[in-house]
Amino acid sequence: MALSLSTTRDAGMITVTVAGAVDLSTVAELDQAVLAAIDAGPPSVVVDLAAVTFIDSAGxxxxxxxxxxxxxxxxxxxxxxxxxxxxxxxxxxxxxxHLSG
Structure with missing residues (x-):
């Protein structure tokens, strides 16, 4: 399954919603999306993993x-x-x- 990413901004928070498998072949896309969210400078960045079906050590x-x-x-x-x-x-x-807190 291909990785799907979407980003939303709401009241000082950016949420990166991830769907699919996060592994060595897709992790660069996740990395880029999350770093862009952090670089945007909001007080809070959330990564929603509800639709992630697999994650490996790279993820x-x-x-x-x-x-x-x-x-x-x-x-x-x-x-x-x-x-x-x-x-x-x-x-x-x-x-x-550590990541949930």
Missing amino acids: INTLLKSRRLADERGQHFRITNPTGIVRDVLDLTGVLI
């Missing part, structure tokens, strides 16, 4: 890198709505709590 790395960048810039960064195998992978790797 997790991008989310962690994005969290660090947002933290360095004083922005709040979090993921929302991980489900199924994506939630399980994030939980098993120990990053779910």
Whole structure:
């Protein structure tokens, strides 16, 4: 499944909505979208993973890198709505709590 991304801005928050599989072949698209959201300078950046069907270590790395960048810039960064195998992978790797907060 191809990756689909959309970005919305609402009251000081940018949400990047992700659908499909986040893996080595698609992670550059996610990275670009999230970095653009952070670069726009909102107080808060949210990555909605409700429609993500798969995530590998490359996707997790991008989310962690994005969290660090947002933290360095004083922005709040979090993921929302991980489900199924994506939630399980994030939980098993120990990053779910870090990225959800």
